[in-house]
Amino acid sequence: xxxxxxxxxxxxxxxxxxxxxxxxxxxxxxxxxxxxxxxxxxxxxxxxxxxxxxxxxxxxxxxxxxxxxxxxxxxxxxxxxxxxxxxxxxxxxxxxxxxxxxxxxxxxxxxxxxxxxxxxxxxxxxxxxxxxxxxxxxxxxxxxxxxxxxxxxxxxxxxxxxxxxxxxxxxxxxx
Numbered sequence: 001x002x003x004x005x006x007x008x009x010x011x012x013x014x015x016x017x018x019x020x021x022x023x024x025x026x027x028x029x030x031x032x033x034x035x036x037x038x039x040x041x042x043x044x045x046x047x048x049x050x051x052x053x054x055x056x057x058x059x060x061x062x063x064x065x066x067x068x069x070x071x072x073x074x075x076x077x078x079x080x081x082x083x084x085x086x087x088x089x090x091x092x093x094x095x096x097x098x099x100x101x102x103x104x105x106x107x108x109x110x111x112x113x114x115x116x117x118x119x120x121x122x123x124x125x126x127x128x129x130x131x132x133x134x135x136x137x138x139x140x141x142x143x144x145x146x147x148x149x150x151x152x153x154x155x156x157x158x159x160x161x162x163x164x165x166x167x168x169x170x171x172x173x174x175x
Contacts, residue, residue, distance in 0.1 A: 073102060076151050078171030080106075082164050091171060095146065100125050109133070116144060127153055136160035142167060149173070 076091040088107035093100050098118035105111030112132035116125030124145045131138040138159025145152050155167035
């Protein structure tokens with residue numbers, strides 16, 4: 001299926017960022033994910049003595065809601081479409097001044113860190129997504145505009161199966 005070739009040649013464990021799983025109240029385990037914005041937020045709350053340490057999110061089923069509560073992350077669900085196909089995607093993002101960071105995951109597997117830097121306005125960001133699937137890593141770049149009711153963007157990049165072009169993202173905040 002084209003979806004698997006886009007951003008992951010094998011599924012990542014669990015479905016905790018799967019919007020269908022969220023809808024039915026499910027979710028299994030999510031591997032520990034390092035998010036710089038979360039580390040900074042925890043360090044700021046813990047004081048100067050803790051600022052030199054790095055926080056790691058634990059592998060637990062409450063990862064998305066806990067991330068949103070602790071670090072002001074926002075969960076976005078929606079669709080992607082590109083030269084390889086289309087499918088469901090979920091982003092958990094923290095905006096901090098002129099940056100955005102977090103994680104993304106496809107419903108069928110694939111995902112990893114996402115980062116961005118503001119491009120002139122606080123709504124438009126350059127975008128870098130990494131697929132950390134061991135069998136088929138990849139890097140994708142583009143832009144996103146983040147509003148209160150929608151996240152839209154475009155991307156292109158390359159993974160183990162070659163080039164991905166004409167990528168589009170259309171997501172909305174999870175209620």
